[in-house]
Amino acid sequence: MKEYDKYLKLLKEKYPTKQSVYRELINLNAIMNLPKGTEHFMSDLHGEYDAFYHIINNCSGVIREKVAMLYGDELTVYEQQELCTLIYYPREKLSILMDENKVNDEWYRNVLNQLIQIAKLLSSKYTRSKVRKAMPVDFAYIIDELIHAQKDEDDNRSVYHRQIMETILSLHNGDEFLVALTDLIKRLAVDHLHILGDIYDRGPHADKILDLLMEHHSVDIQWGNHDILWMGAFCGNPVCMALVVRNNIKYKTMSILENGYGISLRFLLQFAVNTYSDKNVDDAVYKAISVILFKLEGQLIKRHPEYRMEGRLLLDKMNLDKGTVRIGDKEYFLNTTEFPTIDMNNPYELTMEEMFLMGRFRADFINSMALERHINFLYEKGSIYKIHNGNLLFHGCVPLDEQGVFDGIVVDCKSYSGREYLDYCESMVRQARTRDSDAVDFMWFLWSNILSPVTGRCIKTFERTFLDKDRNADYKNAIKEDKNPYYDLYENERICKMILREFNLYNESAHIINGHTPVRTKEGQHPVRANGKLIVIDGGFCEGYHAATGIAGYTLIYNSHGMKIKEHHPFMSINMAINSNRDIESESQVVYVEKKRVFVKDTDNGKQITEEINDLMNLLKLYNT
Template sequence: MPEQTTAYRRYLELLSEKFPTVRSACTEIINLEAILNLPKGTEHFVSDVHGEYDAFKHILSNCSGVIRERVADTFRLELTSAEQADLCTLIYYPHRKLRRLREEGVATDEWYAITLMRLVRLARYLSDSYTRSKVRKAMPAEYAYIIDELLHASPGEGDGRQGYHRRIVDTIVDTGSADDFVVSLASLVKRLAVDHLHVVGDLFDRGAHADKICDRLMEYHSVDLQWGNHDIVWMGAAAGSAACLAAVIRNNIHYDSLKILEGAYGVSLRELALFAEATYRADDGMSPVEKAISVILFKLEGQTILRHPNWHMEDRLLLGHVDVGRGTCEVGGRSFELRTRDFPTLDARDPYALSDDERRVMDNLLEAVRTSDKLRAHVNFLYEHGSAYLVSNDNLLFHACVPMNEDGTFHPVNHQGQLLSGRAYYDYADRLARRAWLEHDQVSLDWMWYLWCGRYSPLSGRVVKTFERTYFTDRSTWEEPRDPYYALTDDPATCRRVLEEFGCDPERGHIINGHTPVHASAGERPVRAGGRLVVIDGGFCQAYHKTTGIAGYTLIADPRGMRIKAHRPFASIADVLDLNADIMSDDDRFEVEPRPLTVGDTDTGVGIRSQIADLRALLDAYRAGELPERTARS
């Protein structure tokens, strides 16, 4: 055996505790080599769900249309289109569909027997991509043995074996367990159809049910998240940033989705509402509560900007330029008319100081957020399963952009005396976001606000004009200049530089973003720069459907390559159950692999090959007598 370091020899000694003999090490090597040759697991990528729970729930339930495809593959010659649709709906929502079928008298013993075997066949077809061990772990423990027996029947098995399986199914029906087995098999089918889910940012805001989306993702078998700007502002609020919390409240007022704060997370806005009613007028098109939280927000933002002159955001200190008497605000030497002159708490001598009442309201709101167990559980999930960016199988996932200069170089940001750009900037942002959650220091809390809307925030990528959009009547001031990244990445060469910066193969990898809605109805395509960039914000949010012309994208990476599904608007789950009205999707396979990809072609494969190398070194040590086998007697 080659000369080994003391540390590596100690590692082999520890490895020998798990694989104590030549035979056990050989068996594991054989198992791992076999896994390398299994088909690559199917990955799904979605972004910008924005609280649209029903549509997102259905996308998870129908696996972005993959279930419908697999049912067609398996039963095309046996079932009519209507029968296939019925089977799909049963898989999507088994509890509710079974209840309706029982009420209609359809769910007879014969129906159960036929349906169970169809579900078994579909699960068997999908299980071919996995080890038997992984499939069994995906089954409900109480039925794992029985389902395993049904799944691993041979196509050419004899009459006796077929009779054995028929008898299992008959007994399931006879004992009244059929509903449980239908539900279990439907869950298994969905679990096998998608191996892993990537959510590329923005679960929160606009729609009212981000809490339900978080609940659903917390139950999902395999998921990661890349934080979007609408996620980070909620994370900042939960960590204790008053500026982020004011932004969250203003967003929810603006999108008419306050029930998520009050109903889901138990954060009462009553004190804010009472303060607003007592302080502001309601006679100029803005509600008192909108006025109150907006002034609080811009005061807190001003305080944050003043604490960080290195951000060079002094031009966003607009509240101090408000002329209440004239009803104008001066920006860049020009005066702009304001929607309101109602600024009773604004002190021209110290425009960014909160009044005593404003401070009291915000202190109590921060305490309510701090004590919301459900919100803290959801934010903790975002930290545990999320990150600012992810490199996976040579794909680079982040929500918005990598800040760039016009010449294509990475723009440096000065933070606490450090000039950071590219990957180093993203790593720093990720570290400070985690520090905000753990330590709650002012610097990292301020950084959470900057990630939400700062000029060079990688999660935002634009100059955010919340003040102008709130107060200015001149809509030309509302335009939000975007980072040069968005124009530069139409060029494949720029995308390759970004991929290289994050350690991805520039010829094989892809940048996968959300954040900027793709205007499909105007001819925009999600796949850009010769396939190196994929933008998957297709507008899950209903407010964007007219703009985008679709209702969201799912990017699918499977053994054959990559394809993108453009979803049409979703009606309701009731329509799915009543009419089998599934979400329909247009499929575009834009990348085809020369051969089907295997586990060996993935990051998992890299790890497995490393394990195999270590096991072979252990074998060499056993066979050279440098390590003793741990036999039963030893």
């Protein structure tokens, strides 16, 4: 009771009178009866900044839908496209239109009025207070007046609003006002953004994506295996560092390391050229970091027998005289026998030069201010899983055994599975930020293990690097990565409902939403599975996946009426979007229709507001007594 009284006293400082409590109760009850905000879900961005930036700007096609709704009968298709491009890239498009002599006072009047009407339409599901807070500060009062103007207002009011517009034009402030309106439109179109992992690797500009996300008004992230890899590297895991370097050499995206984060590859290049005979320098560098990687992996596996990954110790299984390696009970031909830094009597020991290299990388990774800023953001906004508005979000899987029973690991004689296992994994990720040695090592386990909730695969890096694909008849089977049974069982509605119940989600409207495994639409795969209980939203956003998936990514949209999924076609370029009004083509498909419209009172935010209302009612009792 003392704590409760203390809390009420603090609440009283914020609401010092009965009338202030009444006012807030009226406001909160009104908010509860607004439609829920629109949520967008995306996954597996993999450094594809240009396409992601465009989708953020066009709000996954929502802007184009609203323009067509308002002006489909008034504007030609070309005029609608040009208006959309102006909203997406206002400054760039304005510059082009000025060069074409299309911009004058009449143009400003027409376009600004159109933008005001779009903003007015999008603001209808929010409180006036929330819309005002979303407005650019310099124009908040003006925009607030204009988007709440009524068609049937009296002459004095109408003259007042026209004069606002004329004053903006007479002061040559139309450009800044236009940009402010387009920013508000994009802000209102998407209330909350969920990123279901894998921002990093493959594409060239994950750093720019993170900069963009850090500016977003409302976002959360469920860590993917590639994100965990970079987080592990920053936290000091040498295996993760070697993997990050190796991945960026493999995908030819070294600029993110050197230019984005100040991680130098100069010493690795010198070492590789001096050590290996490969004529192609890139091949030598790739080989050099791969050998270092497998040595470091071996050391970590030996430190942690509880990982049960002894089968990944392969350097000591090589026979360099025969040019083979024994994996399990089979022998495979190697594509090279040149391993000058490997001592077969102690194959997992680094040479002095290799230790020097890893020392340089460690200093660069843990001292990179740009990387620290991004990793801190991933920790602040991220988690292994998230329960939000009745849906369960995660990147990879909830590990299962072949019978569909929750699987996991045993640590210090304690078994972890199901939700408890995912909570344990998250606690280890957060502990790694303190540079705790066991937690830092665990980051690599999360990257590579079939029981990892962010991966759920047995990663076969050695086989893909050093097996000879031409001389091994069983090559395809040798590099095939075993996956957790979850990825077969998640087609089963009963299994999905069991997982949802594990996270206390019993509502029929609850869904599992995850990414990680590209949906091969060209082969007939569909993102919606298990009779609608599970939605896989990895549509191959990364350009390298387009050929396999047949599309270029998904956006799942959840508004007050239900869910629909947007299937995106490949994005040409930002320049084409600006100069030729080329938008990303997308097709929509309804996934789920709510039986009744969802209001704020039905959401997680509604639960918080209910608590606030209860607190205020208690405060009111205090005033009355």
